[in-house]
Amino acid sequence: MIRSIIALVFTFSSAAAVATEAPQAWSLGGLWRAHDGNDLHFPGWRGSDKNWRQLRVPANWYSAGWDHQGALWYRTEFSVPTLPAGRLATLEFDGVDYYADVWFNGHQRLRHEGYFQRFAVDVTRDMRRYNKLAVRVDSPFEDPKTNWPLRKNLMKGVLNQHDSRPGGAWSPQGQDANSGGVWAPVRLRLSRDVAIDNLILRPDWSQGLAHPQLRAEIVYRAPAGKTAELVLAARPDNFSGKNFQLRQSVTLQATGNASQRVSLLLPMPEARLWWPIGYGKPHLYQVSATLRDAAGVLDRRSSRTGLRQVVEQPDNRGWLVNGQRVFIRGTNYIGSPWLSTMTKQRYHRDFDLVKKMNANAIRVHGHVAGRPLYQAADEQGIMIWQDVPLQWGYNDSKEFADNAVRQTQEMMEQFGNAPSVVVWGGQNEPPFDSPWMEKRFPDWHKELNRNLMQRVADTLAKDDTRIVHPFSAVEEHYWAGWYFGTLDKLLEPAKTATITEFGAQALPKFSTFKTIIPRRDWWPATTQPGDPKWTSWKYHNFQPIQTFKNAGLSRGNSIPDFIANTQQYQAQLVAIAAESYRRQRFQPVTALFQFMFVETWPSINWGIVDYLRHPKAGYFALQRAYQPLLPSIDPVTTQWKQGQAGKVNLWVINDLPTSHSGSQLVWQIRQGRNVLAEGKKAVEIEPDSGIKVVELQVMPTGTLPLTIHSKIIGSGGKKLAENRLTLQTITEKE
CATH class of the missing domain: 2.60.40.10 (Immunoglobulins)
Known part of the structure; x- marks a missing residue:
């Protein structure tokens, strides 16, 4: 029986209408069926699913109410009218974490690896009036005995190892609350003879800032070769202004299941530039690429972008945006470990807080987020330092490096249209640059992941429209006052131009705290980390050693005292650090990023805004320290x-x-x-x-x-x- 929730989205007056209308797309979101998929012999693509559990799509399975490790089978059904000759049917997944085996009407069509990428599945030859889609999604538990956490096999960055995850970075519970699932939208696209899978847009400044141009690369699939007209059009998206258009005859190659590319250059004289906060308006253009023949439109793909030039000057003289030097006042940002929970509205809410704090940039720390983040940042004029999802140590094989290069290239092509992304950042604290790992891992060595880092950095460097930071080095993480030293060290001369981490932990307000730590564990007998009542605190990321020994903080006589003491210390530290490094502007500091903006789950960590989005004292201290004047x-x-x-x-x-x-x-x-x-x-x-x-x-x-x-x-x-x-x-x- 066809599930009505899916079938209802496909309403056509006739098959003839399908043949003549422009390319179409429909969401397949809704309630799918799901079943444990860890049994490799379970044929989840066939048989009855009436006893399977319902699970919402899109969603990370944990956020949808299923705390699961490993694999799940997903299934849904939908109906469409019979397709006329020449129609191409493409299933498009915006994000599946982490492996996806896609079965359509009894045939396995694709195996995909990577949690953040959009990928297309050609289902034309198997399309029927009534269709069954099955996806085995596998987000494996990394084996602590062999590869986790120093030699991880999954390119998920902070989503499967980080200090701010459930269980923390190093405990046996550090992989709890798995981020797996069909977490981003799924849709069916219908086109004619050709399918455009991606539209890659980059500004071209070869004629100078006064004469902007737009480079466009169209990635397409076509069963047979043909000649078509390509129309590239750019119209203002968030302002009133001039439209631009270019028409060009193109010869499309027969691609089979692979893809081909065609490129062109669109002059945009007098186009308005995208500017970051404090320097102008973030002008955006909606750009469409349309392929036509004598019978009409073959396919169309649209994307939004902005024109801006970013240059890193030598000798720590700063970054130029559209020729204007900009000092970066930033913060590290992770919206949630479960990306499906972060809507565009929620990103706008967070970015409103970022702007009110007088920051002009975020570092998307150790992961690639959902597309709504980049849309919101584009609109608000917030600059982004975008990391690849590589956090600490990974499998050091050539095969893993090859895979990382592929995924890095996909990140650049799929998220690079966002003008807000001004920096591509490589691996965070790679092992070869992290001698502290020697004490934790007997098999650590000083060359571990050096080749991985370099290959990823070389891939990032192919984008000449952005600054590339090969890796986030330990020496760029100024953790004085928390992991070592005193606050006075923050007043010393900086040794690097970029400061990508500094900060301290603080407890949230009392009403938030009560939602995190069970009442029975509120007051451990001592401040010694071995007290069993600290176990739940540490699971929620609190660091007693750094709090009591390194920072020397007192609990006081009550939880409100303890909250006040930690918030006062965090506020003092971030203000002293931010002002110190701003006084060293371009001698040598060009950019600084506080760690961390918001707590991503019911946690006690470095966030200056708690997980319920209540600012701490540190937020207001940084707001003062980050005043442009x-x-x-x-x-x-x-x-x-x-x-x-x-x-x-x-x-x-x-x-x-x-x-x-x-x-x-x-x-x-x-x-x-x-x-x-x-x-x-x-x-x-x-x-x-x-x-x-x-x-x-x-x-x-x-x-x-x-x-x-x-x-x-x-x-x-x-x-x-x-x-x-x-x-x-x-x-x-x-």
């Missing part, structure tokens, strides 16, 4: 002592391309009711600049906290920006 406070040291003179440097930093002449920097330093220093000084604020305005000598007279307040007053008397910093003071004996 910032009166920055350099305390020189965080170790202030009663009766011992210290120094405070006050800076003005302006990331924007606008000046503020005739301004004043105004400051006051207090200890309780005592004013230790105050004053003001005229300052000419140049565009894209950072200057030290004044050095102050300060003598704490007691042990009350030291409060430093600084603000910028414009020429008309209006307050343009303000900042504050609170420092603890101690006695000489302490």
Whole structure:
């Protein structure tokens, strides 16, 4: 019996209508049937499925209510009118995690590997009026005895190993809550004689910024060769402006089940450019590629893109976007371990928070997200550092490297139309660059994954329209104050131009905390990590060693005390770090990314926004530290002592391309009711600049906290920006 939920989406007046209408597509989403697929001998593509469980598609199976490891069989049925001659039928999957074996009407049609890619299945020859689709989806449990976690076999990045996953990165539970499933949309597409599977768009600046062009590459399949007209059209998507079009005769090759490509160049004189936050509007164009013959449209594929130029200048002189130097104020971002739960609306909600925090970029950390993320970032003008999904260690074979190269190329081709993606980033902390792994893994060696990293980086470098960062190195992760050292190390000179991680953990607000840790485990007897009550905390990513030993934090007398202590510390750390590295703008720092923006599940980790999207104190501290126009406070040291003179440097930093002449920097330093220093000084604020305005000598007279307040007053008397910093003071004996 054909399931009506699927059959109803196909309503045609007649088969003749199918022959004459333009290319069509229909969603196959809904309630499918599912069955445990770990038994390799179970013939899930045939037989009755009436006793199978219902499972929503698209969805990760965990988020749809099935906590499962390994394989599931999925099945659905649908009906279509009889197709006329020349019609091509293509099943299109936007994302299946991780292996997909696709069976259609009793025939196995494809085996695909990779969780984030769109892939097409030609089902033309097997298409009937009534159709049965079966997919065996396998997201395997990596064997801890052989390959997990140092030599993983699945290219899933943070989705199957990361500090912020259920169970954490290193525990036996680190692979809990598997991300497998048919997690992205599935559709049936009908076209005539030709199927366009992808439209790859890249800006071309060979004629200069004043004369933009668009390079288009059409990836197609055709059973037989033929001549057609290709029409490439670009129209404004989020503004009113000029349309552009190009028509060109093309000879299409017979491809069989493979694919071919045809390229062309569309001049777009006077086109409007895509700009990031703070520099202009993110202008977007809807681009369509249409193949026609004398009988009409063969197939059409559309995609949205924007025209922007990105250049990394040598010698740490910064990144140029459309010729304008931009300082990157960023944050690491993972929306969820279960990507199907993140809709475009939810990404917009998160990015609204990112923008209100004065950040202009995110690093999509160690994974490729769902397509709605890139759509939302394009629309909001948020720049993206896009990592490949390689996190720590992997199988070091040539075969795995070959596979990683293929998947990297697919990432570039399928997500590269997004103008928001300004950087392709390679493997995160590859083993050869991570000597800390030697203590954890007896079989670690200093060349592990070097070839993998290089081959992936070489693949990324084929895209000449973006910055390529070969791998995210340990030395770019500034974890002082959490994994090592004190806060004072964050005030030292940076050693790298890019800082891709810095931060600390903090507990969420009490109402959120109560949804995470069972009440019976709220208050372990001691702060020693071995206390069994810390087990549930650690499962939810909390790090007691770093909290109590490294950072030296106190729990206080209650959970609210503990929350306040951790949030205050996180806030102080991220503000000190962000301001320190902003004062080093282009000497050498060009980009910084705080770790981590949001907690991705009921977790206690590095997020400055909890999983229910409530900001912590660290969010507001970074909001101040990330102000484009910032009166920055350099305390020189965080170790202030009663009766011992210290120094405070006050800076003005302006990331924007606008000046503020005739301004004043105004400051006051207090200890309780005592004013230790105050004053003001005229300052000419140049565009894209950072200057030290004044050095102050300060003598704490007691042990009350030291409060430093600084603000910028414009020429008309209006307050343009303000900042504050609170420092603890101690006695000489302490």
